[in-house]
Amino acid sequence: MSSELLVDVSAGIAVLTLNRPAQQNAFTPGMATELGVALQRCDVEDAIRAVVITGTPPAFCAGADLSSRVGEVSGTLDPPPWKVRKPVIAAVNGHAVGIGLALALQCDLRYMAGDAIYGLNQVRRGVLADGSAHWTLPRLVGMANAADIMLTGRTFDGEEAQAMGIANASLPGGEVLPTALAVAHDIASGSAPLPVALSKRLLWEGLGMTPDMVGRLETDLNQQVSHSIDGNEAMSAFKEQRRPNWTGKLTEEWPTWGDNVPPRPSLD
Numbered sequence: 001m002s003s004e005l006l007v008d009v010s011a012g013i014a015v016l017t018l019n020r021p022a023q024q025n026a027f028t029p030g031m032a033t034e035l036g037v038a039l040q041r042c043d044v045e046d047a048i049r050a051v052v053i054t055g056t057p058p059a060f061c062a063g064a065d066l067s068s069r070v071g072e073v074s075g076t077l078d079p080p081p082w083k084v085r086k087p088v089i090a091a092v093n094g095h096a097v098g099i100g101l102a103l104a105l106q107c108d109l110r111y112m113a114g115d116a117i118y119g120l121n122q123v124r125r126g127v128l129a130d131g132s133a134h135w136t137l138p139r140l141v142g143m144a145n146a147a148d149i150m151l152t153g154r155t156f157d158g159e160e161a162q163a164m165g166i167a168n169a170s171l172p173g174g175e176v177l178p179t180a181l182a183v184a185h186d187i188a189s190g191s192a193p194l195p196v197a198l199s200k201r202l203l204w205e206g207l208g209m210t211p212d213m214v215g216r217l218e219t220d221l222n223q224q225v226s227h228s229i230d231g232n233e234a235m236s237a238f239k240e241q242r243r244p245n246w247t248g249k250l251t252e253e254w255p256t257w258g259d260n261v262p263p264r265p266s267l268d
Helices: 029-043 099-105 132-153 158-164 173-189 192-204 211-226 227-238
Strands: 006-011 013-018 051-057 088-092 110-114 169-171
Touching: 006 029, 006 211, 013 029, 013 132, 013 173, 029 051, 029 169, 051 099, 088 099, 088 227, 099 110, 099 132, 099 227, 132 158, 158 169, 169 173, 192 211, 211 227
Parallel strands: 013 051, 051 088, 088 110, 110 169
Antiparallel strands: 006 013
């Protein structure tokens, strides 16, 4: 990995840190490539149970690096965080504008600094927001708030981000990363990886499905999960009145989606 992205994997948690503090972690093409490689690793390594994306202080990501004309800076990642089969948590420990906020919107959970500045200000620079922000933002805040944010390009703080539904919590800057890590460790130690991965996939894609299709998927997937390694462990732990010991592996038990449901989205 380059010095623009720090990767630390420990106790089932991968922490991916944008690391250009002198530039407030402004996003570069190289950073996008490295982040995509790291996210792909997080998807396929069974030992990684949760992912935290953060920035080296004082910012999370101040947007695209416009100081150089070498390469187009895009917020589109391969794979994007929502396709990674592990929960991806954004520890937004400082300012996040433009691509920086779009990146956080692609994550499953967002813990944000209350006194930082946020916004999708691209229209004020003569371009459109990217990084799938036109898809993620309305899902989180509704059309009225999304139009307010994207058409005006205005900025807002963490308290407003929480009130609108962008942030799961607005916290003092120094508490953001510890909170995100605590949630990540709770998921890694307490939740079975296969149901978490399938629930995440269904949450992201379910809004484009009919209620009947979602219900059918829930039933079909639960049937498959019940016959998995951790499904058997859950029953044993319940009968023995003990804490489950999850050992299931996504790489070995990711289900085959039948003809009666949409095909599994590809990470290729």
